[in-house]
Amino acid sequence: METALKNEPAKVKESEKIKMLGKLYGVGVGPGDPQLLTLKAHRLLTTVPVVYVPKSREESGSFALSIIDSFLDRGRQEVIDLLFPMCKDQSGLAQFWEKSVGLLLDRLEKGLDVACVCIGDPLLYSTFSYLLERIIARRPDLPVEIIPGVTSISACAASVALPLVKAGETLAVIPATYEPEAVRGLLRQFDALALMKVNRVMDQILPMLEEMGIRDHAVFISRCGTDQQEIVWDLDSLKGKELNYHSILLIRTKEPIARRASGALSEKKSHV
Numbered sequence: 001m002e003t004a005l006k007n008e009p010a011k012v013k014e015s016e017k018i019k020m021l022g023k024l025y026g027v028g029v030g031p032g033d034p035q036l037l038t039l040k041a042h043r044l045l046t047t048v049p050v051v052y053v054p055k056s057r058e059e060s061g062s063f064a065l066s067i068i069d070s071f072l073d074r075g076r077q078e079v080i081d082l083l084f085p086m087c088k089d090q091s092g093l094a095q096f097w098e099k100s101v102g103l104l105l106d107r108l109e110k111g112l113d114v115a116c117v118c119i120g121d122p123l124l125y126s127t128f129s130y131l132l133e134r135i136i137a138r139r140p141d142l143p144v145e146i147i148p149g150v151t152s153i154s155a156c157a158a159s160v161a162l163p164l165v166k167a168g169e170t171l172a173v174i175p176a177t178y179e180p181e182a183v184r185g186l187l188r189q190f191d192a193l194a195l196m197k198v199n200r201v202m203d204q205i206l207p208m209l210e211e212m213g214i215r216d217h218a219v220f221i222s223r224c225g226t227d228q229q230e231i232v233w234d235l236d237s238l239k240g241k242e243l244n245y246h247s248i249l250l251i252r253t254k255e256p257i258a259r260r261a262s263g264a265l266s267e268k269k270s271h272v
């Protein structure tokens, strides 16, 4: 009897500790149109006490935040909007991630749920992946839930009603930040390519498409789903231009892409 009583306080403490730990949500907010937020993401973002928005210096303002801003209630919810430097070498970002992990763990260990929002899907070329690895390394017992989002690739293909791949075809998704020459090999190998972050390498990619005779096999889509969406079929018109970070080049290597646009937004901004 005495032993049981002695053990009681320890048991209570342990259960309290478990109850105190909040849940970390990785939330995809889609590519830009707030209507592409899932019902699940919307429900969470309107109720969760802490919303964390990591944003790169390359973005002007936070794109993810602009998508969800109207759903948030800053009187009730804490919004942590953190800028981090853009480094090719991720080790340069260690300090930033440590600071972010510290901030989030502080809230999570107080029992607060935290939603970390990302453009598109949280597990596709997303900052959330770095955060997740680090936070789990510090708290392996942390409950985590991922709410997938509509990817920018899906939204861009939809904006031009382009079936990206059919039947046994292959699709390569490329960050387009590595050696543009490597893209040449992939153009030969795959049926379709989605070049993310293409803004930085467009002037190197264009002559390659020209040389391979596939310039009319591609379409450039920028800020898809926003009122600044642009669809460009005449790729020459992009030469030497400063392009927006939120841009993708979709390529079908074996056949030209039929020029078409779907939806009111894309019709308004389509450059044929």
Ligand SMILES: C[S@@+](CC[C@H](N)C(=O)[O-])C[C@H]1O[C@@H](n2cnc3c(N)ncnc32)[C@H](O)[C@@H]1O
Pocket: 031, 032, 118, 119, 120, 121, 122, 123, 124, 125, 126, 127, 150, 151, 152, 153, 156, 195, 196, 197, 198, 221, 222, 223, 224, 225, 245, 246, 247, 248
């Ligand atoms: C860091 S990645 C994020 C990808 C995102 N997690 C997803 O699921 O689509 C950023 C790249 O996604 C693409 N992107 C994101 N939003 C976009 C949009 N609205 N229109 C066109 N491309 C977009 C661009 O290629 C941009 O450089």
